[in-house]
Amino acid sequence: MSEQKQVWVxxxxxxxxxxxxxxxxxxxxxxxxxQLGYEVVGLLCGHNVDALAQDVIQHGADRVLLADDxxxxxxxxxxxxxxxxxxxxxxxxxxxxxxxxxxxRDFAPRVASALRCGLTxxxxxxxxxxxxxxxxxxxxxxxxxxxxxxxNLIATIVNPNTRxxxxxxxxxxxxxxxxxxxxxxxxEKVTPVFEPGxxxxxxxxxQIRKSTVKLKDASVIVAGGAGVDGxxxxxxxxxxxxxxxxxxGASRAAVDAGYIEKAHQIGQTGSxxxxxxYIAAGISGAIQHRAGMDQxxxxxxxxxxxNAPMFQIAHYRIVGDVGEVLPMIIKTLRERSMDQREAE
Amino acid sequence: xxxxxxxxxxxxVKQVPDTHNITGEVMSKDGTMNRGALPAIFNPEDLNALEMxxxxxxxxxxxxxxxxxxPPKAAGILRDSxxxxxxxxxxxxxxxxxxxxxxxxxxxxxxxxxxxxxFDLVLCGRQAIDGDTAQVGPxxxxxxxxxxxxxxxxxxxxxxxxxxxxxxxxxxxxxxxxKLPCLLTVVNTANTPRPAxxxxxxxxxxxxxxxxxxxxxxxxxxxxxxxxxxxxxxxxDLKIPVWSADDIGTAEGSIGLAGSxxxxxxxxxxxxxxxxxxxxxxxxxxxxxxxxELVHEYIVG
Numbered sequence: 052m053s054e055q056k057q058v059w060v061x062x063x064x065x066x067x068x069x070x071x072x073x074x075x076x077x078x079x080x081x082x083x084x085x086q087l088g089y090e091v092v093g094l095l096c097g098h099n100v101d102a103l104a105q106d107v108i109q110h111g112a113d114r115v116l117l118a119d120d121x122x123x124x125x126x127x128x129x130x131x132x133x134x135x136x137x138x139x140x141x142x143x144x145x146x147x148x149x150x151x152x153x154x155x156r157d158f159a160p161r162v163a164s165a166l167r168c169g170l171t172x173x174x175x176x177x178x179x180x181x182x183x184x185x186x187x188x189x190x191x192x193x194x195x196x197x198x199x200x201x202x203n204l205i206a207t208i209v210n211p212n213t214r215x216x217x218x219x220x221x222x223x224x225x226x227x228x229x230x231x232x233x234x235x236x237x238x239e240k241v242t243p244v245f246e247p248g249x250x251x252x253x254x255x256x257x258q259i260r261k262s263t264v265k266l267k268d269a270s271v272i273v274a275g276g277a278g279v280d281g282x283x284x285x286x287x288x289x290x291x292x293x294x295x296x297x298x299x300g301a302s303r304a305a306v307d308a309g310y311i312e313k314a315h316q317i318g319q320t321g322s323x324x325x326x327x328x329y330i331a332a333g334i335s336g337a338i339q340h341r342a343g344m345d346q347x348x349x350x351x352x353x354x355x356x357x358n359a360p361m362f363q364i365a366h367y368r369i370v371g372d373v374g375e376v377l378p379m380i381i382k383t384l385r386e387r388s389m390d391q392r393e394a395e
Numbered sequence: 396x397x398x399x400x401x402x403x404x405x406x407x408v409k410q411v412p413d414t415h416n417i418t419g420e421v422m423s424k425d426g427t428m429n430r431g432a433l434p435a436i437f438n439p440e441d442l443n444a445l446e447m448x449x450x451x452x453x454x455x456x457x458x459x460x461x462x463x464x465x466p467p468k469a470a471g472i473l474r475d476s477x478x479x480x481x482x483x484x485x486x487x488x489x490x491x492x493x494x495x496x497x498x499x500x501x502x503x504x505x506x507x508x509x510x511x512x513x514f515d516l517v518l519c520g521r522q523a524i525d526g527d528t529a530q531v532g533p534x535x536x537x538x539x540x541x542x543x544x545x546x547x548x549x550x551x552x553x554x555x556x557x558x559x560x561x562x563x564x565x566x567x568x569x570x571x572x573x574k575l576p577c578l579l580t581v582v583n584t585a586n587t588p589r590p591a592x593x594x595x596x597x598x599x600x601x602x603x604x605x606x607x608x609x610x611x612x613x614x615x616x617x618x619x620x621x622x623x624x625x626x627x628x629x630x631x632d633l634k635i636p637v638w639s640a641d642d643i644g645t646a647e648g649s650i651g652l653a654g655s656x657x658x659x660x661x662x663x664x665x666x667x668x669x670x671x672x673x674x675x676x677x678x679x680x681x682x683x684x685x686x687x688e689l690v691h692e693y694i695v696g
Binding site: 128129154206207248254255257260313319320365368376379382383384 | 496529656659671674675683
């Protein structure tokens with residue numbers, strides 16, 4: 052067993068593929084580990100998944116802990132948590148990163164509770180830094196950075212006294228590194244030992260839809276919020292997105308209002324996007340939303356409230372009603388494409 | 396032959412600032428939030444959890460006990476729970492609980508649920524809107540040593556000591572069967588919470604914790620002393636029990652700030668980077684010019 056301190060990543064997978072978020076976090080773990088001289092360890096649970104270990108290594112892991120067992124075929128809280136808890140107690144990782152997916156958010160708190168360690172949900176940044184409290188300085192802690200208190204605040208959370216320092220991060224927040232086929236790593240098999248209670252839950256059936264929403268790769272996103280007046284007006288966003296070859300996004304308010312499904316939500320608890328153009332229609336711009344889109348190359352904000360925070364990060368500010376402004380943009384684009392056709 | 400027996404549920408709820416309705420007035424000029432301007436509400440998904448427990452009681456019989464940890468004013472959501480049909484409610488309040496992170500909170504809830512005892516199901520909302528962590532449910536399940544079904548959307552059946560439920564996942568759904576007792580976290584698509592019953596509201600409108608007695612007596616002067624009101628409420632089963640840290644037997648080092656492994660290192664006000672920005676008038680001409688500029692920069696087209 053390695054004596055080196057470890058940064059762990061929980062490796063999720065479906066249909067024989069490692070989840071993007073797990074590879075993104077492997078890349079982030081590599082950066083953190085390089086600063087500290089630690090090793091990056093992927094925790095891979097499943098059945099017949101040994102082929103996935105190399106993918107994890109090629110994205111930055113030094114070691115993969117492979118727990119392969121029929122009881123681990125489908126994700127279940129207690130069987131997966133048992134492997135993590137047993138191995139973490141044995142190996143004492145310093146840091147443990149988990150994707151902010153439905154399974155990751157089911158798994159992480161269960162494990163954190165058993166290990167009695169701190170866990171920070173939906174971090175938007177992770178750094179290494181110090182922390183001083185009551186004249187005691189803790190060196191090289193994981194700074195877990197997330198929007199907080201429902202307001203315009205960014206909190207840096209630390210866990211000075213407990214290990215591992217656990218954090219979940221949503222898909223798309225960290226950048227996925229390119230695979231390096233020349234990277235070598237160790238695949239270490241671990242044999243899970245379950246307790247009877249770990250098998251209390253059976254999965255009777257599982258239906259997974261392939262998501263048709265491709266926000267992460269969209270070059271243009273037209274997103275609506277509470278300032279969109281009703282589902283009919285929201286349809287204007289779809290028209291504009293179609294014209295621009297983009298996708299429709301939404302703030303949480305628009306999802307809660309039932310204008311569009313949750314899969315379109317952008318922000319801390321939705322998707323993180325970096326399109327070429329982001330049109331924020333009637334989105335006031337709470338920090339949670341901005342966390343998911345503020346790296347867009349160009350932002351157009353449309354809002355009746357001239358003090359909406361979104362205007363402060365927008366490149367084009369339009370103080371006006373979404374129902375009036377969007378049709379103007381649509382009309383301009385339609386006329387341009389007609390002019391183009393005539394010219395050809 | 397399946398065995399169906401009454402199901403005793405404990406529902407964990409939270410009073411939260413209504414962060415969904417943040418408006419311009421709530422945000423101060425310096426970018427901070429004026430929390431006082433936000434009304435305190437029943438955490439929305441906790442209402443879905445309460446509704447699921449009440450539906451289980453309607454189907455199988457049993458009881459519904461609602462617990463909240465918070466300041467005395469959180470008694471408001473317990474009264475609301477009574478109006479909707481909860482059988483028992485408990486307020487966990489103690490200055491020593493203050494500053495708890497999710498781990499310390501789950502430890503307190505574990506002890507409260509164990510003090511209630513004799514439970515088949517523990518239910519709570521998937522997450523609270525003031526933090527969105529979705530951690531307290533699974534952490535409480537782990538502390539209680541019971542399995543968890545997160546994102547529960549439908550209870551299909553409860554029989555032979557097992558619950559069959561459908562879970563809503565981002566990308567699909569899953570049907571699971573789990574031994575009781577277990578903990579469910581409930582999503583907002585599970586149901587439409589029933590409104591308060593007018594009859595229960597009439598019967599239970601005086602339900603209160605002691606710190607609310609002065610306000611009640613101001614409205615109902617016939618109760619001349621707190622003691623008189625207390626005796627009346629006790630006789631009519633309207634006294635909301637209040638449990639402290641000592642009442643539930645928690646260890647000092649495991650609650651509140653001391654029991655919280657996470658610490659806030661610093662809080663930064665978000666300084667919005669001033670971007671090179673242009674104000675565009677909401678007129679067809681100005682918008683056409685903006686589109687032309689975007690086309691010129693190859694952003695569009």
